[in-house]
Amino acid sequence: MNNNRPDLFRNPVVKKSLLISGLASGLLLTSLAVVAEQAATPDDAGLAERLQACAACHGDEGRSQQEDYYPSIAGKPAGYLYRQLLNFRDGRRLHTTMRLMLAYLSDAYLYDIARYYARQSPGHHSLPETNLTEAQKALGKQLAQSGDPERDLPACTQCHGSRLQGRAPYIPGLTGLPSEYLAAQLGAWQAGTRQALTPDCMATIAQRLNGEDILAVSRWIAHQPTAADTPSTKGSYANLPMECGAVQ
Amino acid sequence: MWRIILGLAALLTGLALWLFWADRAPPIAVNGAAPSEETIEKGEYLARAGNCIACHTVPGNPEYSGGRRIATPFGNVYSSNLTPDNETGIGQWSDADFWRAMRHGISRDGRRLYPAFPYSNYSRVKREDSDALFAYLKSLPAVRQPQPEPQLRFPYNTGLALRLWRALFFKPGRFEADPQRSTAWNRGAYLVEGLGHCNACHTARGFLGNSLASAEYAGGPVPMLGWDALPLTNSQPMSDKRASEMARLLKHGVSERNVTSGPMAEVVFHSLQHLADDDIAAMVTYIRSLPPGQTPASEQGLQVGEQRKALLMKQGAPLYSEHCADCHGEKGEGHPFQYPALADNQSVVADSANNIIRSLMYGGFGPSTKGNPRPYGMPPYAQQMSAEDMAAVLTYIRNAWGNEAAAVSPLQIRRLR
Numbered sequence: 001m002n003n004n005r006p007d008l009f010r011n012p013v014v015k016k017s018l019l020i021s022g023l024a025s026g027l028l029l030t031s032l033a034v035v036a037e038q039a040a041t042p043d044d045a046g047l048a049e050r051l052q053a054c055a056a057c058h059g060d061e062g063r064s065q066q067e068d069y070y071p072s073i074a075g076k077p078a079g080y081l082y083r084q085l086l087n088f089r090d091g092r093r094l095h096t097t098m099r100l101m102l103a104y105l106s107d108a109y110l111y112d113i114a115r116y117y118a119r120q121s122p123g124h125h126s127l128p129e130t131n132l133t134e135a136q137k138a139l140g141k142q143l144a145q146s147g148d149p150e151r152d153l154p155a156c157t158q159c160h161g162s163r164l165q166g167r168a169p170y171i172p173g174l175t176g177l178p179s180e181y182l183a184a185q186l187g188a189w190q191a192g193t194r195q196a197l198t199p200d201c202m203a204t205i206a207q208r209l210n211g212e213d214i215l216a217v218s219r220w221i222a223h224q225p226t227a228a229d230t231p232s233t234k235g236s237y238a239n240l241p242m243e244c245g246a247v248q
Numbered sequence: 249m250w251r252i253i254l255g256l257a258a259l260l261t262g263l264a265l266w267l268f269w270a271d272r273a274p275p276i277a278v279n280g281a282a283p284s285e286e287t288i289e290k291g292e293y294l295a296r297a298g299n300c301i302a303c304h305t306v307p308g309n310p311e312y313s314g315g316r317r318i319a320t321p322f323g324n325v326y327s328s329n330l331t332p333d334n335e336t337g338i339g340q341w342s343d344a345d346f347w348r349a350m351r352h353g354i355s356r357d358g359r360r361l362y363p364a365f366p367y368s369n370y371s372r373v374k375r376e377d378s379d380a381l382f383a384y385l386k387s388l389p390a391v392r393q394p395q396p397e398p399q400l401r402f403p404y405n406t407g408l409a410l411r412l413w414r415a416l417f418f419k420p421g422r423f424e425a426d427p428q429r430s431t432a433w434n435r436g437a438y439l440v441e442g443l444g445h446c447n448a449c450h451t452a453r454g455f456l457g458n459s460l461a462s463a464e465y466a467g468g469p470v471p472m473l474g475w476d477a478l479p480l481t482n483s484q485p486m487s488d489k490r491a492s493e494m495a496r497l498l499k500h501g502v503s504e505r506n507v508t509s510g511p512m513a514e515v516v517f518h519s520l521q522h523l524a525d526d527d528i529a530a531m532v533t534y535i536r537s538l539p540p541g542q543t544p545a546s547e548q549g550l551q552v553g554e555q556r557k558a559l560l561m562k563q564g565a566p567l568y569s570e571h572c573a574d575c576h577g578e579k580g581e582g583h584p585f586q587y588p589a590l591a592d593n594q595s596v597v598a599d600s601a602n603n604i605i606r607s608l609m610y611g612g613f614g615p616s617t618k619g620n621p622r623p624y625g626m627p628p629y630a631q632q633m634s635a636e637d638m639a640a641v642l643t644y645i646r647n648a649w650g651n652e653a654a655a656v657s658p659l660q661i662r663r664l665r
């Protein structure tokens with residue numbers, strides 16, 4: 001394939017096959033909810049180069065080298081990533097740079113991007129210097145692993161997996177993310193600047209957390225070792241403790 | 249004494265006649281014919297040509313259901329719901345109502361419409377095209393979505409202000425074909441001047457938001473968006489090669505030397521990529537015939553002394569090699585259909601450095617189009633480069649490889665941050 005020219009200058013035969021693959025990816029989109037598995041090898045040609053703009057913050061192949069904020073996206077489930085790209089583009093998740101980046105990209109391209117990063121290995125990340133007090137450690141661990149029945153708070157592990165490794169296709173893993181990023185997301189859910197499809201279970205959960213909870217649980221999670229295996233594709237979402245638009 | 253009172257009364261009556269009687273809504277006959285499939289399809293195409301969707305859709309909401317905030321220097325207005333909902337949309341409208349809105353900027357209930365709806369342009373749309381557009385909109389699923397009230401500052405929120413604006417700046421137009429010109433030129437003129445409403449951005453505006461006839465298509469800052477529209481006028485004749493590059497840029501969002509970004513990427517994404525090659529070529533035929541124009545005085549960059557400029561150039565050269573040359577080439581030659589050339593590029597050396605500053609700070613992708621479905625992207629540098637470094641590399645880009653333009657000051661960048 002001649003990489004110097006865009007698809008429009010390829011010969012008619014290729015054009016036709018592109019049309020077919022376009023139709024096919026359209027079908028894929030509509031059946032995304034059914035097809036939990038990540039699709040077979042899609043056309044990856046040159047995607048790494050096309051997505052250099054993303055690498056500036058999220059790292060090569062989506063493994064962020066920046067410890068302070070930017071999340072790694074490598075190995076996150078494709079359905080989750082695709083939904084987030086749509087959320088950023090369409091303003092359900094407010095982030096100026098992300099919105100400007102994605103404003104004029106098609107659903108099909110965003111889906112290709114999501115699948116590309118989903119296929120990358122999350123790699124290992126070094127744990128941050130410990131900044132946890134003993135009290136935070138206890139509170140963070142309790143919230144993450146047991147929740148708080150009195151406040152009707154489910155444990156993080158109930159949805160995000162026993163080792164917080166995530167559950168494809170829609171529930172992201174939480175390990176390997178900077179505590180600042182995790183805390184900012186919970187704060188954004190409280191403030192309404194991050195939204196998921198309704199019913200927005202994470203918004204409900206965030207509303208039940210106070211500042212100390214958020215700090216403790218974010219830091220505790222950031223200290224957990226990366227679950228390097230691919231997020232579990234087994235198990236349905238039937239037994240989730242809350243109703244979540246994000247997994248439907 | 250009586251004379252003064254009588255004189256004042258006559259003056260007021262004259263003013264009222266001018267503002268209200270001269271601007272009364274003319275009766276329009278209803279066509280009413282049931283539209284064919286073909287007409288509806290034609291209407292869909294024309295809706296694309298008019299880029300109606302961009303203003304009349306909130307991203308993520310149903311198409312054409314309106315409610316999008318349009319920021320203007322006078323406050324915010326909100327687009328109307330164009331779906332055929334009976335209460336909140338155009339469900340009860342007739343094709344005559346619709347044509348009166350297009351041609352006269354008057355709503356079904358007689359309200360005068362704010363000129364954020366570019367009826368100065370749409371006034372030139374033919375009745376049959378207006379009817380086709382209407383037929384298409386009527387064929388959409390009805391969506392209930394009330395139009396939010398405008399939030400304009402005094403005095404712009406008064407009916408009188410709107411009447412005055414209309415009396416001063418709006419006259420229903422009609423597209424008259426020029427028999428001296430080719431069919432393509434006339435088609436291009438019809439699209440550019442009418443539905444395309446290109447002058448909404450490419451002609452600078454006066455202090456009441458009116459298009460300045462003296463600056464027709466000479467480009468300038470796009471109100472409220474922070475981007476500059478490039479001039480469409482031609483200081484020298486456009487070569488055939490450049491004309492076909494322009495056609496590719498409009499249709500695919502990317503060409504041998506350029507990529508569309510900012511508001512123009514939106515236009516390509518929602519509108520131009522859907523137009524037939526013939527129509528794109530016709531628009532280019534018209535645009536390349538535009539006479540040379542005076543570029544209106546745009547916001548000048550901050551003055552940078554010669555010595556300071558030389559220093560910025562020196563700092564900028566190694567930064568360019570490190571951050572930019574991989575994609576844009578050692579000599580700013582770019583990479584056809586992927587990364588824009590920075591040498592000999594109108595956008596790069598424009599008087600105002602707004603566009604190039606925004607591109608560097610925020611990065612971005614060209615629009616996904618049928619011809620270029622997976623565009624290449626530019627990283628945002630605002631997070632990783634200091635204002636001083638950004639100013640240096642931009643000053644270098646604007647003055648290397650034969651480019652010549654004013655230096656970019658770090659202050660200019662800090663102001664945008």
